[in-house]
Amino acid sequence: MHSPINLRWVAAIAVVVASLFSSISTAAAATQTVTKENVTATFTYHGTAPLTQNSHLKISLNGKVVYDQAVISKWCGKVCSPNVIAGARTVVHVVHLQKKGLPSVVLDLYSGGAHCCAIEQVYSFTSNSAAVQKTEHNFGDPGVHLVKLGAHGSFELLSADDTFAYAFTDYAASGLPIELLSFSHDAFHNVTRSFPNLIAKDANQWMSAFRAQASTHYQDSVGLVAAWAADEDMLGHAAAVASFLANQAKAGHLNSALSPFNPSGQKYVIALQKFLRKHGYLQ
Numbered sequence: 383m384h385s386p387i388n389l390r391w392v393a394a395i396a397v398v399v400a401s402l403f404s405s406i407s408t409a410a411a412a413t414q415t416v417t418k419e420n421v422t423a424t425f426t427y428h429g430t431a432p433l434t435q436n437s438h439l440k441i442s443l444n445g446k447v448v449y450d451q452a453v454i455s456k457w458c459g460k461v462c463s464p465n466v467i468a469g470a471r472t473v474v475h476v477v478h479l480q481k482k483g484l485p486s487v488v489l490d491l492y493s494g495g496a497h498c499c500a501i502e503q504v505y506s507f508t509s510n511s512a513a514v515q516k517t518e519h520n521f522g523d524p525g526v527h528l529v530k531l532g533a534h535g536s537f538e539l540l541s542a543d544d545t546f547a548y549a550f551t552d553y554a555a556s557g558l559p560i561e562l563l564s565f566s567h568d569a570f571h572n573v574t575r576s577f578p579n580l581i582a583k584d585a586n587q588w589m590s591a592f593r594a595q596a597s598t599h600y601q602d603s604v605g606l607v608a609a610w611a612a613d614e615d616m617l618g619h620a621a622a623v624a625s626f627l628a629n630q631a632k633a634g635h636l637n638s639a640l641s642p643f644n645p646s647g648q649k650y651v652i653a654l655q656k657f658l659r660k661h662g663y664l665q
Contacts, residue, residue, distance in 0.1 A: 411436075414464075418476035420444045423487040423505075425453075425474040427464060434463045439474070441487055441505060441514055449514040455501050457520050458493035465490040465500055465525070477528060478536045479504065479565040486565070487514075488528065500525040502539060504565055519570045523547060524558055531562075531577060538573065539563040543612070545661055550604040550650065551638045557591070557609025559616075559663075560584040575616050585613035595635075602639035604650050611654060615663040627651045 415424045420443060427437040437453035437460075455462045464473040473490040480486070487505040503518040522544030529540045542558035549556065560581055562574045574581065588610035595603040607630070614623045630636050631648045638644035645653050658664035 414472055414474050416472065416474050416476045418485050421476050421485050421487065423474050423476050425464070425489060427453075435461055437462060437464070439487070439489065439505070443484070443507070449505060453489065453491070453503075455491060455493070455503065455518055457499055457501055457518075458491070462491040462493060462501065465492040475528060479506070481536055481566075483507065483509075490526075493520075498523060500541075502526050506565075506568060515568050517565070517568050517570070519563070523553075524561075531580075536564075539565070539570070543661070546605070546608055546612070549657060550608055550644050550654070551602055551640055552605075555602045555639065556605035557588050557607070559588070559609040559612035578617055581613050581616050585610050585617070588613065600635040600637050602637060604636055604638045604644070604646065604654075607636065608654055608657075612658060612661075612663045615658055615665075620664055624655070627654070 411426050411428050413424060413426045415422065417423075422442040424440045424442075425437070426440075427434045429435055439449065439451065439453050440447060441449035452460060453462060454460055466473060475488040475490075476485050477488060478485045479488070484507045486507070489503040489505070491501040491503060493499040493501055500521040500523070501518055502521060503516060505514050505516050507513070508515060519539075521539075521541045524542035524544055526539050526541040528537045530537050532538065539562065541561045541563070543561045544558060546558045547553050547556045560574060561572065562577055562580070563570045564573045565571070588606055592603055592606045592610060595601070595606065607627070611623045611627065614620075627636070628648075628651065631651050634647070636650050637646045638650065644650075655664060
């Protein structure tokens with residue numbers, strides 16, 4: 383039999399919650415304004431991250447306001463917070479994401495939660511510069527950084543593939559392979575394979591981490607080697623990856639701390655290859 387609900391306790395909680403949100407709504411607004419070329423973006427929110435509300439974005443072009451709306455995301459509604467937990471002082475950016483045209487406004491948001499979620503919103507101008515189009519992408523727990531890598535001077539979005547989290551072991555022991563996205567025509571595009579040097583560097587880091595598991599007799603190594611395999615498959619080294627995994631399985635080096643719920647050994651190799659094929663790494 384369930385214990386009866388303590389109405390006094392419920393009432394007390396309601397008062398605390400109401401007081402908390404009242405303090406947020408009456409807190410002084412924090413504002414960030416960034417200008418590049420003839421585009422100005424002003425982001426305003428109330429409260430302290432990661433518990434904020436009333437976020438608002440205003441965009442001006444040549445001094446004329448062309449966008450002035452509340453910040454809303456399909457992943458966190460009207461209660462998205464600025465992603466200051468990632469260490470960034472500025473969460474609104476005006477940058478060139480596309481080779482041609484006006485710079486875009488990029489907003490770093492956080493949905494809340496222990497392992498979720500970094501959301502990137504891009505506000506881009508239409509071809510006639512008369513309207514602003516909002517596009518957003520959920521980068522999950524890895525977060526995202528704007529990086530200038532191409533010769534054309536525009537920015538890409540550097541992150542990691544969050545689909546690998548929890549795929550073969552717990553989050554702390556999961557490896558997440560590098561992921562690079564570009565933005566054009568109001569859409570995000572995976573361009574990771576266009577940067578083989580960065581993929582190779584990422585692969586080397588995951589292999590070093592896997593080798594370091596020898597000191598603990600490879601007790602929980604499957605998450606790390608999965609990220610390495612994904613990187614190497616993107617580089618076209620599928621045969622070498624398959625050979626390495628087979629040898630490591632025979633040596634007893636492919637183990638999950640969550641076994642028997644997560645596969646180890648040759649069963650893990652089969653599951654990993656299926657996973658890599660499903661997500662486009664292994665072709």
